[in-house]
Structure formats: C-alpha cells, structure tokens
Amino acid sequence: MAMLRLRITGTEDDARAISDLLQSIEGIEHVEETDDLMPHMDDDDSSSAGLSDDIGPGTHELEVEVGNDSTAQKVRDAVQELALELDVFVEYETDEG
Numbered sequence: 022m023a024m025l026r027l028r029i030t031g032t033e034d035d036a037r038a039i040s041d042l043l044q045s046i047e048g049i050e051h052v053e054e055t056d057d058l059m060p061h062m063d064d065d066d067s068s069s070a071g072l073s074d075d076i077g078p079g080t081h082e083l084e085v086e087v088g089n090d091s092t093a094q095k096v097r098d099a100v101q102e103l104a105l106e107l108d109v110f111v112e113y114e115t116d117e118g
Contacts, residue, residue, distance in 0.1 A: 022050065022086060022087070022088060023086075023087050023089070023090065023093050024084060024085070024086055024087075025084070025085040025086075025087060025093060025096060025097075025113060025114070026055075026082060026083070026084055026085075026113070026114040027039070027082065027083045027084075027085065027100065027111055027112070027113055028080055028081070028082050028111070028112040028114075029080065029081045029082075029083065029104075029109055029110070029111050030078050030079075030080050030109060030110040030111075031078050031079070031081070031107060031108075031109030031110070032078055032079065033079070033081070035078075035081075035107050035109045036054065036081035036083070038103065038107060039083070039100055039103055039104070039107075039109075039111070040052055040054065040083060042099055042100065042103050043083070043085055043096065043099075043100070046092070046095055046096060046099060047092075048087060048088045048089070048091070048092035048095065049085060049086070049087060049088075049092065049096070050086040050087060050088055051084070051085070051086040052083060052084070052085050052086075053083065053084045054081060054082065054083050055082045055083070055084055078109070097113065
C-alpha cells in the first residue's frame with residue numbers, strides 16, 4: 022500500500038475539486054486533507070508584521086492511500102489534468118509502504 026501526499030497551491034474550491042476527483046477514482050483506499058500543524062507566528066519586528074496573509078492562493082495538503090502503483094499513476098494523471106484545467110500547482114511526495 023502506498024501513501025501519496027499532495028500539496029496544492031490554490032483556493033479551497035480548487036482543493037475540494039481535486040479531493041472530489043480523488044474520491045471518484047477506483048482503487049483509492051483513503052483521502053484526507055491534513056491541516057498545517059505548524060503555527061505561523063509573525064515576528065513583531067518583521068517587515069511583514071501585521072500584513073494580511075490571505076492575499077495569494079493558499080496551500081492545502083491531501084494524503085491519498087492507494088492500493089498499488091497502477092492506481093498511484095492513475096491519481097497522478099487525473100490530478101495533473103485537473104490541475105491544468107484549474108490553473109493550480111500540485112506537488113507530490115510519496116511514501117512507499
């Protein structure tokens with residue numbers, strides 16, 4: 022069993038669309054959006070202190086558990102196609118299990 026981790030640079034709607042796509046692919050064992058566990062704290066002396074952090078697109082991380090390498094490739098192909106359509110950036114990290 023393999024675990025794919027996807028980092029999506031885009032809106033919440035973009036991340037939801039990709040998550041919905043993943044749910045529809047046969048052979049997917051589990052899809053979960055993981056929260057950012059690290060707090061982002063501004064330094065009071067920083068030049069960016071007090072600036073809004075919602076100006077650009079956000080990042081969203083998904084964990085996808087797949088049954089085999091063939092399904093993992095189907096995920097990459099389908100997500101790549103949708104990412105191009107949505108104009109979002111997707112990074113992958115794999116953890117072979």
